[in-house]
Amino acid sequence: MYTVEFQKRGLPHAHILLWLSQRNRLQNVEIVDEFICAELPNPRKFPSLYAVVTKYMIHGPCVTLRPTSLCMKDGKCSKFYPKKFQNETTFVAEGYPIYKCRDMGVVVNINGVDIDNRFVVPYNPLLLMKYQTHINLEFCNKSNVINYLFKYVNKGPDHVTASIGNSNETVQYPRVNDEIKQYYDCRYLSPSESM
Numbered sequence: 001m002y003t004v005e006f007q008k009r010g011l012p013h014a015h016i017l018l019w020l021s022q023r024n025r026l027q028n029v030e031i032v033d034e035f036i037c038a039e040l041p042n043p044r045k046f047p048s049l050y051a052v053v054t055k056y057m058i059h060g061p062c063v064t065l066r067p068t069s070l071c072m073k074d075g076k077c078s079k080f081y082p083k084k085f086q087n088e089t090t091f092v093a094e095g096y097p098i099y100k101c102r103d104m105g106v107v108v109n110i111n112g113v114d115i116d117n118r119f120v121v122p123y124n125p126l127l128l129m130k131y132q133t134h135i136n137l138e139f140c141n142k143s144n145v146i147n148y149l150f151k152y153v154n155k156g157p158d159h160v161t162a163s164i165g166n167s168n169e170t171v172q173y174p175r176v177n178d179e180i181k182q183y184y185d186c187r188y189l190s191p192s193e194s195m
């Protein structure tokens with residue numbers, strides 16, 4: 001199941017849900033680790049992957065590194081970054097996985113600040129190398145997580161309330177305000193999406 005959204009500047013992005021057949025289930029932590037990674041690759045061993053991950057898969061920076069970041073709500077990052085260092089992938093009770101995120105000393109310097117694994121958005125190395133773009137890959141195994149994802153794929157297009165009027169119109173007194181005629185609930189379309 002998938003939906004394609006167009007961001008305000010016109011670039012499309014997709015939210016995609018995949019159901020795996022019983023045979024292909026990611027049944028344990030080791031298998032999840034094979035498919036989903038939330039760490040910077042070793043820049044000497046995997047220079048091309050390191051370049052793609054540091055270009056596309058770093059969240060923020062936010063919090064103390066950049067408090068004005070758009071993800072900041074009430075002094076906290078709304079996407080829960082930076083994550084905590086974590087030696088192994090585990091599943092918390094709500095069904096969310098917490099991915100392995102070790103303190104390996106590997107960093108990327110962005111605008112003079114060293115960013116470590118805690119700001120890496122979970123990804124699949126093969127998909128990143130193939131598509132050379134931002135692809136966040138996550139695992140979920142509980143129905144309440146599915147609820148959350150369905151909300152995402154079904155939330156529908158952005159809306160804007162617009163009014164149409166004539167600025168040169170002579171103002172009549174008493175001024176008649178017909179709010180129903182004045183306002184239209186419009187679907188917000190960027191030029192690319194309209195095309």
Ligand SMILES: [Zn+2]
Binds near residue numbers: 080
């Ligand atoms: Zn953030």
